[in-house]
Amino acid sequence: xxxxxxxxxxxxxxxxxxxxxxxxxxxxxxxxxxxxxxxxxxxxxxxxxxxxxxxxxxxxxxxxxxxxxxxxxxxxxxxxxxxxxxxxxxxxxxxxxxxxxxxxxxxxxxxxxxxxxxxxxxxxxxxxxxxxxxxxxxxxxxxxxxxxxxxxxxxxxxxxxxxxxxxxxxxxxxxxxxxxxxxxxxxxxxxxxxxxxxxxxxxxxxxxxxxxxxxxxxxxxxxxxxxxxxxxxxxxxxxxxxxxxxxxxxxxxxxxxxxxxxxxxxxxxxxxxxxxxxxxxxxxxxxxxxxxxxxxxxxxxxxxxxxxxxxxxxxxxxxxxxxxxxxxxxxxxxxxxx
Amino acid sequence: xxxxxxxxxxxxxxxxxxxxxxxxxxxxxxxxxxxxxxxxxxxxxxxxxxxxxxxxxxxxxxxxxxxxxxxxxxxxxxxxxxxxxxxxxxxxxxxxxxxxxxxxxxxxxxxxxxxxxxxxxxxxxxxxxxxxxxxxxxxxxxxxxxxxxxxxxxxxxxxxxxxxxxxxxxxxxxxxxxxxxxxxxxxxxxxxxxxxxxxxxxxxxxxxxxxxxxxxxxxxxxxxxxxxxxxxxxxxxxxxxxxxxxxxxxxxxxxxxxxxxxxxxxxxxxxxxxxxxxxxxxxxxxxxxxxxxxxxxxxxxxxxxxxxxxxxxxxxxxxxxxxxxxxxxxxxxxxxxxxxxxxxxxxxxxxxxxxxxxxxxxxxxxxxxxxxxxxxxxxxxxxxxxxxxxxxxxxxxxxxxxxxxxxxxxxxxxxxxxxxxxxxxxxxxxxxxxxxxxxxxxxxxxx
Numbered sequence: 001x002x003x004x005x006x007x008x009x010x011x012x013x014x015x016x017x018x019x020x021x022x023x024x025x026x027x028x029x030x031x032x033x034x035x036x037x038x039x040x041x042x043x044x045x046x047x048x049x050x051x052x053x054x055x056x057x058x059x060x061x062x063x064x065x066x067x068x069x070x071x072x073x074x075x076x077x078x079x080x081x082x083x084x085x086x087x088x089x090x091x092x093x094x095x096x097x098x099x100x101x102x103x104x105x106x107x108x109x110x111x112x113x114x115x116x117x118x119x120x121x122x123x124x125x126x127x128x129x130x131x132x133x134x135x136x137x138x139x140x141x142x143x144x145x146x147x148x149x150x151x152x153x154x155x156x157x158x159x160x161x162x163x164x165x166x167x168x169x170x171x172x173x174x175x176x177x178x179x180x181x182x183x184x185x186x187x188x189x190x191x192x193x194x195x196x197x198x199x200x201x202x203x204x205x206x207x208x209x210x211x212x213x214x215x216x217x218x219x220x221x222x223x224x225x226x227x228x229x230x231x232x233x234x235x236x237x238x239x240x241x242x243x244x245x246x247x248x249x250x251x252x253x254x255x256x257x258x259x260x261x262x263x264x265x266x267x268x269x270x271x272x273x274x275x276x277x278x279x280x281x282x283x284x285x286x287x288x289x290x291x292x293x294x295x296x297x298x299x300x301x302x303x304x305x306x307x308x309x310x311x312x313x314x315x316x317x318x319x320x321x322x323x324x325x326x327x328x329x330x331x332x333x334x335x336x337x338x
Numbered sequence: 339x340x341x342x343x344x345x346x347x348x349x350x351x352x353x354x355x356x357x358x359x360x361x362x363x364x365x366x367x368x369x370x371x372x373x374x375x376x377x378x379x380x381x382x383x384x385x386x387x388x389x390x391x392x393x394x395x396x397x398x399x400x401x402x403x404x405x406x407x408x409x410x411x412x413x414x415x416x417x418x419x420x421x422x423x424x425x426x427x428x429x430x431x432x433x434x435x436x437x438x439x440x441x442x443x444x445x446x447x448x449x450x451x452x453x454x455x456x457x458x459x460x461x462x463x464x465x466x467x468x469x470x471x472x473x474x475x476x477x478x479x480x481x482x483x484x485x486x487x488x489x490x491x492x493x494x495x496x497x498x499x500x501x502x503x504x505x506x507x508x509x510x511x512x513x514x515x516x517x518x519x520x521x522x523x524x525x526x527x528x529x530x531x532x533x534x535x536x537x538x539x540x541x542x543x544x545x546x547x548x549x550x551x552x553x554x555x556x557x558x559x560x561x562x563x564x565x566x567x568x569x570x571x572x573x574x575x576x577x578x579x580x581x582x583x584x585x586x587x588x589x590x591x592x593x594x595x596x597x598x599x600x601x602x603x604x605x606x607x608x609x610x611x612x613x614x615x616x617x618x619x620x621x622x623x624x625x626x627x628x629x630x631x632x633x634x635x636x637x638x639x640x641x642x643x644x645x646x647x648x649x650x651x652x653x654x655x656x657x658x659x660x661x662x663x664x665x666x667x668x669x670x671x672x673x674x675x676x677x678x679x680x681x682x683x684x685x686x687x688x689x690x691x692x693x694x695x696x697x698x699x700x701x702x703x704x705x706x707x708x709x710x711x712x713x714x715x716x717x718x719x720x721x722x723x724x725x726x727x728x729x730x731x732x733x734x735x736x737x738x739x740x741x742x743x744x745x746x747x748x749x750x751x752x753x754x755x756x757x758x759x760x761x762x763x764x765x766x767x768x769x770x771x772x773x774x775x776x777x778x779x780x781x782x783x784x785x
Contacts, residue, residue, distance in 0.1 A: 013633070015645060015646075042628065043628075043631065044625065044626055044627060044628040044629070044630070044631060045625065045626055046625075047475075047476075047625045049472070052636075059633050059635070060633050060635070060645075060646060062633070063631060064631050065475075065624075065625040065631050065632065065633075066631075066632070066633035066634070066635075067472070067475055067502075067633070067634055067635060068633065068634070068635025068636060068637065069468065069471075069498065069635065069636060070468075070494055070495060070497075070498050070636050073464060073465075073468045073495065076433075076460065076464070076465040076468035076469045076472065077468050077469070077471060077472040077475075078472065079458070079465075079469050079472065080431070080433060080458070080468065080469030080470060080471065080472025080473040080474075080475075080476070080480075081472040081473065081475060081476045081625070082472075083431070083456060083458055083469065083472075083473065084429070084431050084456065084472065084473035084476035084477070084478045084480075085476045085477070085624075085625065085626060087626065088476070088625050088626065105461055105462060105465075106461065106464075106465055109460075109461040109465070309456060312451050313451045313454055313456075316451035316452045317451065317452050317454070319452075320451075320452030322450075322452045322453065323452070324424060324453070324591070325417070325420050325421045325424045325453065325591050326590065326591045328417060328420065328450070328453065329407070329417065329588045329589070329591075330405065330407075330588060332407065333407060333408070334405050334406060334407045334588065335355075335405070335406050335407075336404070336405050336406070337401045337402070337403050337404060337406060338403060
């Protein structure tokens with residue numbers, strides 16, 4: 001990569017950051033700013049778009065073009081901007097409430113259309129801005145202000161939704177992993193199409209410790225697996241655990257046990273079109289004895305909406321006799337009164 | 339074809355139009371063209387032979403010279419947007435969701451890839467308007483088309499366009515309501531929704547087309563107001579004129595009025611996104627313009643800078659400035675004209691698609707020796723400057739509309755000094771000339 005024109009500080013606006021001290025959003029913003037400094041776009045070509053929620057205040061803190069929209073509509077706002085001007089690098093900031101509840105419809109359709117957007121989904125499994133109601137990713141049975149006796153709803157797994165919506169790019173990261181998140185965001189931007197990056201984000205006020213089992217010092221090495229395209233799926237403190245396919249199911253194995261060698265471990269292929277293994281990786285969870293998958297899980301090339309649209313415009317223009325509005329007005333059946 | 343030939347004879351019209359049509363349509367099958375011509379002429383000759391003469395003669399209308407075409411209101415609306423985009427030198431973006439009776443606007447723009455227009459069929463009505471707001475932020479002439487229930491869904495986003503002060507054209511092809519109502523029938527009952535159907539103080543200009551062909555000019559005008567005043571504009575048409583077709587003298591683009599966009603000068607040193615000119619209009623800077631990076635959004639913003647602000651006095655200032663911005667548009671609104679007999683005691687008032695029936699009824703009554711005046715509104719908010727000057731001249735004002743008196747109530751609110759008589763019809767049908775005349779006659783007798 002060529003020497004960057006920018007440092008992350010160039011992307012900070014002069015507005016006071018109003019997130020709670022210790023909020024995961026602050027680290028995520030740092031990662032976004034670092035990613036932007038690493039990428040080749042000019043600063044004026046970034047548009048950062050959001051809906052409503054804690055994370056959606058994001059655009060105000062960025063020294064780029066920004067649009068703080070209305071609740072749930074970041075996806076369509078971003079889609080309109082990118083379709084209008086495909087040269088822009090458009091970043092959609094959304095949360096589990098904004099993106100998956102009120103904005104769920106737009107979320108699946110922007111993915112299905114494969115518009116070239118970077119969709120950053122801050123998943124804290126709670127409504128923070130409205131002070132602690134359950135969200136579509138809150139755990140079954142979770143006690144919150146609006147579920148005093150525990151939720152009776154099955155939560156979404158955002159990655160599963162992405163696959164279901166024919167998504168071509170899905171990555172997962174953790175708020176406190178700034179370096180890893182930065183690299184993932186750079187990859188997301190370089191990927192042409194709708195790139196969804198789910199970031200597990202800790203809400204220190206209303207859902208503190210939601211990801212403790214994943215992030216705590218004692219358990220994190222066994223409960224996280226960081227996937228890299230072309231590399232074996234190995235994890236654990238001793239780097240001696242891995243994933244294999246047992247029939248149609250993933251299975252955790254120990255290298256050196258039962259005759260398992262490193263060569264038996266699955267090699268991650270993010271670029272394979274079949275979503276089968278990607279879905280299995282997305283669904284791994286600690287309760288079933290698996291580590292949670294992080295990194296770029298799926299990154300498949302496909303034509304994007306806006307390039308197909310531009311191509312249609314070019315093709316139709318070349319063939320059509322109608323070159324301007326005067327031609328249009330005089331097209332078809334006309335008659336002259338003399 | 340035989341019957342058509344007879345009709346030509348009865349109404350004393352030359353056969354050329356149909357003969358030309360056969361020759362064009364069946365250019366590759368001349369025997370079919372000849373067969374049609376023969377039967378057409380046979381019908382004509384038969385009518386001559388049997389002396390099939392009507393009791394009156396319909397004279398050929400004297401029509402202005404020029405090139406004509408048939409056009410319906412939805413096509414005219416779509417083409418008006420395309421014309422405005424070309425004149426303003428901007429690409430056109432239409433975000434929309436199919437809905438009766440507005441879908442043809444979306445279809446028409448989808449067909450105009452050759453003019454570089456981008457139509458985006460969204461997943462819902464909200465997606466339709468919000469993609470358009472995004473495209474407007476990105477510097478396009480943006481529009482969204484819908485009907486009543488769709489406008490209801492777009493309300494929150496319309497407020498976003500009001501507070502961000504982005505240009506946007508919203509077309510509501512009205513139909514019978516409430517709820518799903520009478521989707522295929524015509525009505526004018528979205529007027530209050532257009533004027534007031536949003537949360538907060540949320541003013542925007544509302545205009546209405548009144549014939550199928552003038553949908554072209556009012557769509558153009560809506561875009562011109564939006565771009566020149568940095569505001570969403572609501573254009574009301576309805577099922578009657580949207581699907582109605584009429585001959586239209588084709589205009590020339592060179593005769594269409596200029597549209598001045600409000601882009602910030604590239605050399606300007608400091609950009610304050612919410613600093614205003616004397617008409618309260620802000621400047622437009624779009625992503626890709628170097629040095630003008632700024633943030634906008636749905637939260638109240640500080641005067642000039644556009645930063646988020648909860649300062650009480652600032653909210654009041656901004657609310658008043660947004661209101662004034664719409665009021666200033668009145669300067670550009672053409673004066674209200676009076677048709678029929680301007681010296682009459684009775685003024686027939688209408689707005690939008692009732693124009694054809696009202697003008698016919700008033701003309702017939704004046705021909706019958708009665709004195710009736712007619713004023714028709716295309717600009718609803720702001721109203722023309724001379725509205726009250728005209729209205730206050732008449733002893734009786736009868737407001738005809740296809741709802742339960744929304745425009746009459748609005749006029750009473752805006753100009754309470756006048757007495758307004760209502761004539762409301764809410765059957766999903768247009769007015770008829772007979773019922774208009776009946777009502778006016780009744781008022782004339784009571785005078």
